[in-house]
Amino acid sequence: MTATTLDTAVVAPAAYWTRARKTGLILTVLGVIATVVFGALASSRSAHFSFGTDVSGAAMSIPGRLGAIVFGLVALGAGLALYFTQARYGLWTSISLAAFVISSLCWQISRAATGDTIALGLLAQLTVLAALPLIYGSISGVLCEKTGVVNVAIEGQLLTGAFFAAFVGSVTHNPWLGLIAAALGGVLISALLAFFAIRYVVEQVVIGIVLNSFALGITGYLYEQIMQKNAAYNSPGSLPVWEIPLLSKIPILGPAVFTGTILTYGAFLVVAVVAIALTRTRWGLRTRAVGEHPTAADTLGVRVLGLRWANVLMAGVVAGFGGAYFSMVSATSFTKNLTGGAGFIALAAMIFGRWQPIGAFLAALFFGFAGALASILGSIATPIPSAFLNMLPYIATIFAVAGLVGRVRAPAADGKPWVKGH
Amino acid sequence: MSDENPPIEPGGTPETGPEPGKGGMLPVHPDALRADREAAGPDAVRQPADTPAPQPKRTLGQAFLDELWADNAFTVTLLAIVLAAIVGAVLMVLGDEPTRQQWAYFFYQPGKTLSASWDLVSSAYGNMFKGSIIDPDSFNRWIWGVDNVTWQRVMYPISETLTFAAPLIFTGLASALPFRAGLFNIGGQGQAIMGAIGGATVGFAFSAPGATAWILSTLAGALFGALYGLIVGVLKARTGAHEVIVTIMMNYIALLFLGWYILQKGIHDPNRPDAISKPVHPQAMFPKIFGPTATDAGLRANLGIVLALLAAWGVSWLLRRGTFGFELRAVGYNQDAARTAGMSVGLTLALTMGLAGALAGLGGVTMVHGDARALSADVVGQIGFNGILVALLGRVKPWGVVWAGLLFGAMTAGGLRMQADPGISTELVTVIQALIVMFVAAPMLVKAIFRLRKSPSSAAHVGLAQG
Numbered sequence: 001m002t003a004t005t006l007d008t009a010v011v012a013p014a015a016y017w018t019r020a021r022k023t024g025l026i027l028t029v030l031g032v033i034a035t036v037v038f039g040a041l042a043s044s045r046s047a048h049f050s051f052g053t054d055v056s057g058a059a060m061s062i063p064g065r066l067g068a069i070v071f072g073l074v075a076l077g078a079g080l081a082l083y084f085t086q087a088r089y090g091l092w093t094s095i096s097l098a099a100f101v102i103s104s105l106c107w108q109i110s111r112a113a114t115g116d117t118i119a120l121g122l123l124a125q126l127t128v129l130a131a132l133p134l135i136y137g138s139i140s141g142v143l144c145e146k147t148g149v150v151n152v153a154i155e156g157q158l159l160t161g162a163f164f165a166a167f168v169g170s171v172t173h174n175p176w177l178g179l180i181a182a183a184l185g186g187v188l189i190s191a192l193l194a195f196f197a198i199r200y201v202v203e204q205v206v207i208g209i210v211l212n213s214f215a216l217g218i219t220g221y222l223y224e225q226i227m228q229k230n231a232a233y234n235s236p237g238s239l240p241v242w243e244i245p246l247l248s249k250i251p252i253l254g255p256a257v258f259t260g261t262i263l264t265y266g267a268f269l270v271v272a273v274v275a276i277a278l279t280r281t282r283w284g285l286r287t288r289a290v291g292e293h294p295t296a297a298d299t300l301g302v303r304v305l306g307l308r309w310a311n312v313l314m315a316g317v318v319a320g321f322g323g324a325y326f327s328m329v330s331a332t333s334f335t336k337n338l339t340g341g342a343g344f345i346a347l348a349a350m351i352f353g354r355w356q357p358i359g360a361f362l363a364a365l366f367f368g369f370a371g372a373l374a375s376i377l378g379s380i381a382t383p384i385p386s387a388f389l390n391m392l393p394y395i396a397t398i399f400a401v402a403g404l405v406g407r408v409r410a411p412a413a414d415g416k417p418w419v420k421g422h
Numbered sequence: 423m424s425d426e427n428p429p430i431e432p433g434g435t436p437e438t439g440p441e442p443g444k445g446g447m448l449p450v451h452p453d454a455l456r457a458d459r460e461a462a463g464p465d466a467v468r469q470p471a472d473t474p475a476p477q478p479k480r481t482l483g484q485a486f487l488d489e490l491w492a493d494n495a496f497t498v499t500l501l502a503i504v505l506a507a508i509v510g511a512v513l514m515v516l517g518d519e520p521t522r523q524q525w526a527y528f529f530y531q532p533g534k535t536l537s538a539s540w541d542l543v544s545s546a547y548g549n550m551f552k553g554s555i556i557d558p559d560s561f562n563r564w565i566w567g568v569d570n571v572t573w574q575r576v577m578y579p580i581s582e583t584l585t586f587a588a589p590l591i592f593t594g595l596a597s598a599l600p601f602r603a604g605l606f607n608i609g610g611q612g613q614a615i616m617g618a619i620g621g622a623t624v625g626f627a628f629s630a631p632g633a634t635a636w637i638l639s640t641l642a643g644a645l646f647g648a649l650y651g652l653i654v655g656v657l658k659a660r661t662g663a664h665e666v667i668v669t670i671m672m673n674y675i676a677l678l679f680l681g682w683y684i685l686q687k688g689i690h691d692p693n694r695p696d697a698i699s700k701p702v703h704p705q706a707m708f709p710k711i712f713g714p715t716a717t718d719a720g721l722r723a724n725l726g727i728v729l730a731l732l733a734a735w736g737v738s739w740l741l742r743r744g745t746f747g748f749e750l751r752a753v754g755y756n757q758d759a760a761r762t763a764g765m766s767v768g769l770t771l772a773l774t775m776g777l778a779g780a781l782a783g784l785g786g787v788t789m790v791h792g793d794a795r796a797l798s799a800d801v802v803g804q805i806g807f808n809g810i811l812v813a814l815l816g817r818v819k820p821w822g823v824v825w826a827g828l829l830f831g832a833m834t835a836g837g838l839r840m841q842a843d844p845g846i847s848t849e850l851v852t853v854i855q856a857l858i859v860m861f862v863a864a865p866m867l868v869k870a871i872f873r874l875r876k877s878p879s880s881a882a883h884v885g886l887a888q889g
Binding site: 152192196200202203205206207209210211212213214216217218220221222223224225226229336341344345347348351385387388390391394395397398401402403 | 513516517519606657662663666670671672673674678681807808811814846847849850851852853854855857860863864867
């Protein structure tokens with residue numbers, strides 16, 4: 001009797017509350033919030049969305065309150081559809097979330113104090129730019145962690161890369177040499193990470209934290225001692241912007257994806273290469289084997305520690321390029337703590353992307369989008385403070401690791417030092 | 423052990439071998455090993471037959487000589503500081519333009535080059551000492567009554583050291599305590615920010631007579647920090663969310679929240695154009711140790727350091743004697759065993775993080791009520807992140823954290839003086855601090871560099887090196 005009760009009490013909900021149902025419920029609740037709250041808060045003024053990179057030109061206009069309610073209902077409907085059908089998880093989730101965002105935009109823009117138009121082209125451009133360092137950083141994280149080395153030092157790699165790019169770019173008067181130096185800067189921190197984490201089996205989170213501190217200190221020190229006293233050491237110049245003919249004229253996407261420095265195109269390339277290499281090449285198979293079960297890989301003749309060293313150093317190259325973005329694309333010089341925590345968002349993007357290159361890429365774009373939206377909405381003074389929009393990536397990551405929206409799982413041997421013969 | 427990776431603990435360092443039964447990511451502490459030995463029974467008669475025979479008793483002097491150049495915790499830490507100081511000296515020379523240029527003439531004027539470098543480095547480290555411990559010059563003047571130098575002037579460096587050390591001890595404890603439960607609290611920064619917000623808000627919103635003012639606002643800060651830490655603990659206990667990631671994210675959430683909060687009506691100081699909150703009431707400020715009044719512009723050392731020492735004592739007591747402390751350590755060593763023994767692992771994890779949050783929150787309160795008086799975007803500085811370094815340097819033991827916090831405080835205080843005199847950026851202090859912890863975390867490296875003997879008694883080599 002008691003046993004039966006227990007069985008139904010314990011087993012049934014676990015079987016009923018599948019990932020799709022849970023997500024569907026959350027999305028439905030969000031949809032209700034969008035419909036009721038955003039609809040009530042929105043004014044009847046129209047929200048305009050222009051397609052170019054500025055607020056003039058062709059624009060689509062949606063009446064604020066109507067838009068908030070309609071898109072809220074779309075979000076609600078997609079959530080319900082997921083809840084009841086439990087199929088097409090990705091499709092319904094993206095429709096629902098997109099509708100939720102548009103609904104909130106309708107409300108926000110209709111209440112904005114200094115403007116009623118959002119330039120979608122600009123939004124896309126800022127999204128890609130803000131995502132660039134996150135893409136490089138999170139791919140650096142993927143390379144390290146797939147092979148079993150926790151990389152908390154992404155921030156340090158980015159910062160050192162940014163410093164090297166600025167310094168060498170200035171001394172040689174050649175931004176391309178600066179770019180190469182940035183990769184070396186990332187490798188420097190990577191080498192320290194590998195040396196302590198692999199050779200001296202220091203707890204990897206510890207050494208990551210310490211390396212961030214070290215990078216912050218040493219770049220800050222050299223900046224104050226050398227760059228601040230002589231500006232000639234801190235004017236690296238910018239990387240040239242390349243426009244791809246015709247493609248760059250596509251509305252919204254053109255200015256974002258087909259106009260940019262080598263770092264923009266490089267980011268897409270790095271993601272594609274790593275994604276393919278991890279799943280389709282011998283190196284990828286070995287890397288994943290070392291990250292999941294190093295002893296088994298060792299038994300099959302893979303040089304576990306050698307592969308870990310190689311991958312961690314490679315991660316440094318990638319993150320170093322990401323660092324160059326800060327001192328040669330978004331700014332034209334180095335300052336103390338220039339990266340301002342981007343490495344930690346990159347870490348979040350990697351986790352949010354479930355330790356997969358494509359996932360990390362999409363997460364970085366999402367975080368970039370949140371940041372870009374925050375800055376654009378901040379410029380037209382909308383009711384939600386930009387600080388809260390900027391919190392979005394961090395809150396989303398906490399939700400992700402807490403398993404509220406599907407469980408994320410690290411490679412099995414991630415963070416565990418491996419010593420041959422134990 | 424050789425055929426598969428153990429699920430919890432990947433084993434020890436190459437030279438120490440695995441330590442079966444010491445689970446989790448927790449470093450193994452000398453006192454823990456001692457506790458094991460004590461638990462095994464004080465007299466050799468009751469020990470199992472297969473344990474090694476007790477070593478012959480050494481005389482004190484012999485033990486000292488044995489330990490002097492061995493890899494015990496003290497020697498390793500000291501040598502780590504020496505190594506970091508050497509790297510720091512190299513950086514000083516690199517960063518100083520005249521000295522750097524002098525090195526171009528090294529083969530023409532080797533003596534001059536070396537003496538210029540020595541002058542720079544010795545004056546930098548000398549001023550670091552003068553700025554953090556005592557300035558012999560002002561001491562002499564005070565002794566001989568020259569220039570009306572007061573004792574406060576002589577105590578100034580110590581006061582600065584204590585002022586900088588107090589919040590670091592708090593955040594160091596906030597990092598060290600969860601370590602003992604197998605948790606890695608990177609969130610000291612966010613918890614300190616929340617503590618500062620709570621403490622400052624109560625401090626300027628409510629006026630209370632006398633000491634109640636600072637007691638109330640201090641408690642509010644601790645509560646805010648505790649709640650912020652508790653979120654992490656509850657998430658860890660209920661969902662298994664990795665606390666490293668959650669705390670990193672929560673640091674930034676707190677930082678963004680602070681930036682928004684200080685601009686709100688009722689919080690922002692209407693008399694100031696910059697982003698800063700109203701100042702807390704004078705009664706809510708911590709009393710100064712060396713000065714009679716809270717508003718005295720004299721020495722900055724304040725009640726914060728006393729509270730920090732009390733907190734260290736409390737944590738130490740908790741870990742050694744308290745029931746909760748026992749559960750905490752049990753959970754840290756082996757969660758499964760703790761659960762089997764009837765302890766609530768989830769509750770222990772949640773409470774540990776709550777307690778850590780309270781400690782970090784007190785660190786934030788100390789920043790506001792000890793000196794800053796108002797909230798600004800960087801009111802807590804880097805105390806949360808530096809607290810992690812302090813905890814690691816103190817080998818995650820409460821009194822170790824106190825010493826490490828004092829050392830870091832002294833370096834920060836001395837760094838300011840070093841920046842003033844030979845003109846070396848205080849950022850160098852951050853580098854040296856990071857290097858010290860780096861070397862301490864890799865005792866095998868220090869051992870290899872200095873060719874240390876294996877310590878006959880101490881367990882320094884099982885310091886932080888274990889995964």
